[in-house]
Amino acid sequence: MEVQPVLIGGVWKKAQAPLGFFTATNPATQKSLEENYPVSSSNDIDQALQAACRAASELRSIPPDKIAGFLDAYANGIEKHREALIQIASLETALPGEPRLRSVELPRTTDQLRQAAAACRDRSWCRATIDTKNNIRSKHGPLGGPVVIFGPSNFPFAFSPAAGGDFAAAVASGNPVIAKAHPGHPGTTKTFAEIALEVLKGNHLPPGIVQLLFHLEPEDGVKLAAHPLVGATAFTGSRRAGLRLKKAADEAGKPAYFEMSSLNPVILLPGSLEERSEQIAKELFTSCTMGSGQFCTKPGLVILRQNPQSEAFFRCTLGLFRQAPAGILLSQNTLDRLRESIARMVLLGAEIVTGNREPDGPGYRLENTLLRVSGEGFLDHPKELQIEAFGGVSLLVFAKDNEQMLEIVESLEGNLTGTIYSESHNKDDGPYDKIEPILRLKVGRLINDKMPTGVAVSPAMNHGGPYPATGHPGFTSVGIPASLLRFTALHCYDNVRPHRLPEELQDKNPTGRMYRFIDGDWTQRDV
């Protein structure tokens, strides 16, 4: 049996004593793809850690411009190999080549890499702070060990552990990466790593900056996140897997960042439905079923008042959900877990009003599904009903009055986003002003009048939020430069001789443009 090699220390090599093998599956045909990939054992892991630590040490003396050069060249390389990437990702994920992979996700990926390159060149991201009176200087610097990135199923490009947002942030802040592919798209991840390695070599950079393992047994993943040589861990995926890694990393005192699930509640205030019920129904439908609903920011919970307008809105939404074909899900596991989530909601009193059937024909598919429950029904099991259903599914909660609506919002767990739709001329400001202070504390990104899917790569973005959406409410995984700070330590230099300081903390501004916080002012000047 031919088995794909892993990438360790700049070399594609046979996995050492692998614990098993797997293939990817085409979700549209439900047929296995040809290539066999290894489940790495501790042999591969240990080798990768050693190589990563060498790379981390070498990275310390490589100028940021050179790292930026790599990130830019990598973006170019990805564009050069666009067709190959789209072809393999289409096979492995069944996500539509056009527009999703070609026109949305691939440009987003290269844009992230280029923004990271720009941040790396600019250097302001490291928040250099200089106190001239006390001669104390500090900045954020790399961790000295690899960032281990566990990639998710749903974004084969933009959240790829070998090319996505976490990757760009880790490398731009000076850290090597050990990518743990999602087993759903090992070939896509491998193609990225091949391009990355070629570009690293062409740019005369340590090849250990990017390494790739395809799969690990859960207990080995846990050991890795807690390993003394690891710098940090980034994980995007299910809550169950995330919490297991989090516990291990926390106990080892290792920084680790998790994006673990989110319902993304959408609150429709009465005036908004009076004003533009049909438009909001369309927006909800689109946001909920886009990418077959497999987005971390999919609106999975809609909270609205019980009244004739909301019933009209409901009928309109129902029509849209009913008429749309079932999208293809990423895997059998996705389908199983989706059905399980829906079944649990039903068990807890939610009513399926449409969907939840597997259509005939090939492909992992489930009809778009709407559920509804009364405010009382929701408040009977507020915690248990907050279940992420990863697919084209949403639960509508009909509150009997404003007070109950507040009570429902009060019961929400931490989420990535929270959205409030309101009437255009601020007639809903009364309830808005009551709901907002509660919702604000429950979500990372508070949105007005648009659905939560679509996460702009903006310096002001927060793709994060309170637990259990993530592990810490102060960090974002999307948005440069803030996302870089996750993979750093605060490095203070007290009375250190000038020639021994890193360039960013010397008197002379190393780029002439870098922002530094000098004696209480953000400035681009020299000391």
Added chain:
Amino acid sequence: MEVQPVLIGGVWKKAQAPLGFFTATNPATQKSLEENYPVSSSNDIDQALQAACRAASELRSIPPDKIAGFLDAYANGIEKHREALIQIASLETALPGEPRLRSVELPRTTDQLRQAAAACRDRSWCRATIDTKNNIRSKHGPLGGPVVIFGPSNFPFAFSPAAGGDFAAAVASGNPVIAKAHPGHPGTTKTFAEIALEVLKGNHLPPGIVQLLFHLEPEDGVKLAAHPLVGATAFTGSRRAGLRLKKAADEAGKPAYFEMSSLNPVILLPGSLEERSEQIAKELFTSCTMGSGQFCTKPGLVILRQNPQSEAFFRCTLGLFRQAPAGILLSQNTLDRLRESIARMVLLGAEIVTGNREPDGPGYRLENTLLRVSGEGFLDHPKELQIEAFGGVSLLVFAKDNEQMLEIVESLEGNLTGTIYSESHNKDDGPYDKIEPILRLKVGRLINDKMPTGVAVSPAMNHGGPYPATGHPGFTSVGIPASLLRFTALHCYDNVRPHRLPEELQDKNPTGRMYRFIDGDWTQRDV
């Protein structure tokens, strides 16, 4: 029996069903002081949490200037009650009134409060970030629940849970505080809380901003750090107690910050000892015995080369340690743990060269103690020998060559500080350049040519470091504005209508001076 009341919701009240009582002890006389303090049960804890959440909610609509006004007035109030504070702290801690309490720690405390007030007024600390093209705006904001502060034994003023650095940072960032006093100085903490309450009332602020419990059973402390209503926890103290709280907070997904122990290695390069052996011996002696060695930045580990110069340095240091009287330690527990740490070092092969005897007469005291061990000896038990001995104790490690010195540095755990002394004209740059990259990754603050005690309250300070010195290498507990960010969540506003934005994110700069990151530039201008 008269029992001191706890402060809950603005009222000094009798503890409800307390689990026990305790008194403080004067460490100089070893005699109990008069006042009885309660060990609070869950009754007090639950009430305090409820009151804190009300205060957190009220704080949201209180202008930062008003909070700043409180912090300034509190600093004034502390100065007004200076004599009472010094008197009670002297009794409870036996720290010298002059210069320590009066001229060092009290001014530091009021300075921290005033710096926090200035940060609060200035508002730049919240890192407002505005992306005008996408209309996404974000800033750091309060957590919506109290910050629970577990105060340490060694700084009754500057790290007081009711007046110190964590307190100032938590309040300035908009959070109420539940102070958990250190049982060594309950009366001092109570005096602070009395002043704070008076000032809060005088400034018409919610009295629930400052609450005080004197003592908790360990399991109740653990429950508190994990409580759903808590915003965050800050802890300064022993590693054992810290790790217990950390586990609970981590499992509950609650932000929590720990300062848990540090050896603060000092590396003396050969040229520095050739040049100024006697001066360095004096500096080491002073830094090691100041405050009876009970500083988190006390140099507990000195690494030097075995040669005639280092032996001369050793003899000089020995003389200083021998001639100095034993300082008073904070408690019987401090003394017991100190002796235990020394005994463990001896068991692991370190040799006591002076000290380790309890002098006659009253007071918890131990003679200043020096231990030494060879490089080989240290490397036989590198991890086990890294024991914080909280008192006037230091372990000298004599490396046989530069390579062994590197190996010792490589074996270090995470520390708050790491210091390198070198010859003044850079003759030691060879070994420095080899040691620094390793040491840099092990410490929060890297120091040249001075001892680590003395932590300036500077924006560039890092009083933090890699685990196990703290729980996360990216945060500092000293240094404003950075210390405020610990007690915040990142709050993003996406497409939110202008009148609903917090002032800091509206087009107009709310103070005219606040720095905001607008479209890639740090600026004080309006949008």
